[in-house]
Amino acid sequence: MKRPRKVIVIGGGLGGLWSALRVAEAGFQVDLFSLFEVKRSHSACAQGGINACFDTKGERDSIWQHIVDTLKGGAYLANQPPVKSMCEEAPGLIQTFERMGVTFSRTAEGVMDLRLFGGVKNRRTVFAGASTGQQLLYGVDQEVRRQESLGRIQKYEWWEFLSLVLDGRDTCKGVTAMNLRTLEVKSFRADAVILATGGMGQTYGHRSTNSTNSTGAAACRAYRQGAWFANTEFFQFHPTAMLGDDKTRLMSEAARGEGGRIWVPQDPEDRRRPNDIPEQARFYFLEEWFPSYGNTVPRDVASRAIWRVVHEMGLGVDGEDKVYLDLTHLNPGFIEQRLHAILDIYRKFHGSDPVHEPMEIYPSAHYAMGGLWVDFEKDEQTGGLKFGSQRNHATNIPGLYACGECDYGYHGANRLGANSLLSASFSGRVAGESAATYLLGLQDDLLSVPEQYYESEISRQQEINRSLTESHGTENPYSLQRALGNLMSSQVGVVRDNDKLRQALESLKELEQRSMNINLQETSNWSNQGLVFSRQLQEMIRLGQVITASALARDECRGAHYKPAFDLTIPENTYPGDPAYEAYRQAWKRQNEDWLKTTIASAGKDGPTITYQPVDLSVLPPEEPRDYR
C-alpha cells in the first residue's frame, strides 16, 4: 500500500488547529508542532469577540457592509477577493464553532448574542462571555483531540520549529525542530508544511499585549530561507494598554466608550497623586483636540494623540511613558456592571482599584497586519476566493503555506476589532484545504527526497546551538530584548520619521551583532530556556529590521503606518461636494496611485530587499477615503 501523504502544521492556535483539522478530514496524516500544549496558545488571550454578520438585532446589517468596513478600515490595502470570501463565510464558520461546543453568549431567545465593536455601525460581534478567544480555541482543540484519538493527527508539543527543509528544487519537504526538553534537533519529512505560528508583538519587547511566545521567530526563519514578508510596516498599537514590566495588558475600548476620560497633569513636574490633582490642573487632551468625538476617537487617533502628549509635549505622567485613563468620576455601580472584565484585570494585575484611582496606560504593540506573503486564486464567477485552489495561502516557496496572524492576508493597513479571530480561523481552514489539494497533485514519493537535505539542515541547526552554548560572550539576552523593545517602540512605533527609521536600522544592525556575542549564563543541556530564548531573540532583531526597512520605504500615511511628514488631512468642516474636500479627494487618489501597493520584503545579503505588488481592488474600488467624523 502507498504511504499516506503527510502535512506538518507548525502552531496550535486557531489558525494551526483549523488547518490541521481540515487536512486530517481530507484523509491525510498531520504532524502538529507547538512550543507548548496547544491549549495554551496566544489565541486564548482574545476577550472581545469575533465578527460575523447575523443581523439578529433588527439593524439590517449585511455581509456587504462587513466587507466594506473591513476594506475601508484597512485603507484598501488588503487584496479584496479573500476579504470578500472571509466575510461571506463568517456566519457558517461561527455556526461550525457552535456545533463544536463553543459557549457563545445568548439572548433571551437562546440565539447567539451580538455586540458592537469599534469602527462599525452595526452589532456584528459574536462573543463568549469575556473570553471569546479561549472558547474558540478550546472548541477546535477538542475536535483536534478527537482526530488525535482516531490516529489522524499526531502532536509534537514542546517542540520548536527551527527551519524548513528544501529539496534540490527549493520545494519544501519538511522541517527541522528542537525538542525543548532534551534539546535534540531532528528532521521531519512532510509533503507540505503549514506555518501558523502567530503574531510578533515581542519584537516590541514588553510593550506589547501579546503573549511572551508571540515572537515572530518562526516566520522570520522561513523568511531567511526565501519566503517573503508582506506589509510588515503595518502594526496596530492599542491606545489603552495597562503598563507592566513583564508585558502590557489590554484595557478594552469599552473603558473609553462608557465614559472614561484620558488626561495628564498640565505641569510635567506635578508629582501629586492623581486624585489630589484638581480639575483645572489636568489636561484632557483628547477632549480638547477632538471636541466632537472626545475620548472615543478611533484607536489609531487616540494612540497618536497620546504619543504627541508624551513625546512632543513632554507631559507623560511622572516623566514616564504613561497617561491616565480615568473612571473615578463615573458611578461605581454602573462601571462595575458594564466594565467588570477590565476592572477585574486591572485589580488583579495592578493591585489598585480603577473605581477609586485612575489607571495608568500607554499605547502598546497589539497586532501585526503584515506577515508572510501568501497567494490566492480568485474565482472569476463570484469575485471571491476560488475554494479548493492550491494557491490559496501558499507562500512563494512551493509546499509551504501560512495562515493565522503570521500571514498578511485580510487586514490591509489596519485591522478592524474582532476581525482577527475570524481571519485566523478562516485562513486556517482555507490553508488546510488548499494544502490537501496540493497533496493530491503531487507525483513524487516523499521518501525519494535525498537524506542529505535533512542531514545538512540538522547540522546547520546544531551548529547554531553550539555557537550559542559555547559562546562566552558578554551580552545578556534578556537585556538585549529590552533594548530591542525600547528601540522599536520609540523609533518604529506609533509615529514615524525617516531620519529616526534610518537610525533605527543602524541600531538594529548593531543589536544583531551584539546578539551574536551572547552569554547564556547557563550550561545545562536539558530544558535550557536561555538557549531557546536567544535563538528567538536573534530572529526578533532581524524581524525588527524587516519592519523598519518596510516602514522607511513607505512615504505616506496609511492605516496604522503614520509618517506625519506625508500626512493628508481632510480640511476642517468640508464635506463631499465642497471644492476643498474634492481637492483633498484628488490628492488622496494620487497618493493611492503611488502607494496603494503591497510591500514585499525578501531576505537579501545586506538585509531586506523591498519591492511592491499591486493590490486586487476588484470588489470595492477606492473612491471614498476613510472618514470617521
Next chain:
Amino acid sequence: MKTIQFQIRRQDDPYSPPYWESFSIPFRKGHNVVSALMVIRENPVTREGRRVDPVAWEFNCMEEVCGACSMVINGLPRQACSTLVDNLDQPIRLEPLSKFPVIRDLMVDRSRIFTDLKRVRAWIEIDGAWNIHRGAPRVSPEAWKENYLYSRCMSCGCCMEVCPQYGEDQTFVGPATLAAVRLMNAHPTGSYHKTQRLHAIMAEGGLSDCGNAQNCVRVCPKQIPLTTAIGELGREVTLQMLRDLFGKSE
C-alpha cells in the same frame, strides 16, 4: 534597600534530587511572581552571591488564561502571573506542582491532563468542520450561564494538585476532567453521546474515586464549581447504572 526574597525549590532534571536556593531582587511595586522570576533570570545570582543556572518555569499569556504558569506559591497552587508579590509573605516559597513529574525546576509535565480528556471523550462529535448551513440547537441564557462557568477551565492543574485522590500512581482522572464531561454532556448535540462519556467515568479512575473532600473547588483560579459538577455527574451515573442494568433506553 527594600528587597523581595524568594526560596525556590529546584531540580536540574527529572532524575536528579531537588534542592533549595534563595534569591533576592530589589523591591519594585507591582511585581507578580512571573515578572519577579524574569528579574532573577536576567541575573541569576543566589543570596549567597553564587551564580547559578536561571530558574526554569512556564509562562505565556501573562493574563491568567493560558494555564501555563501554575506553581505552588507559599504552599498554595496558583497562577504565578496573577499572584502579586505585594500580597505575599516573604520569603516567597516557590515549588513545582507535586502531582506531576518535574521536568526542571518549576516546570512539570502535565500531558496526563490531556490524555485523560481523551479518555473521557471530552469533545462534541460533529460530521465535519465544514458548514452544514445550520448551527447547533438554541441554548437558554440560564443554561449558557452554567455551561460558561465550566468552559473556562484552562487545564492548569491546580485542582488536581490539592485533590487527595489524584496522583502520579493513582488512576483518578481528577476534578477538571470530570467537569469537562459535565460540560460536554450539557451541549445540545453533545448529549447524544452522553452514555459513552458516562461509561468512561464509571470505569476505573472515574467518578467513584472522588472522596468528596472539596479541596479542588477552593483553589480553582477560575472559580469553577467543580463539586457541583461532580454532584450532578453522580446523579447521572446512578441513572446510567440503572439504565445499564435494566436495559432501558430512557
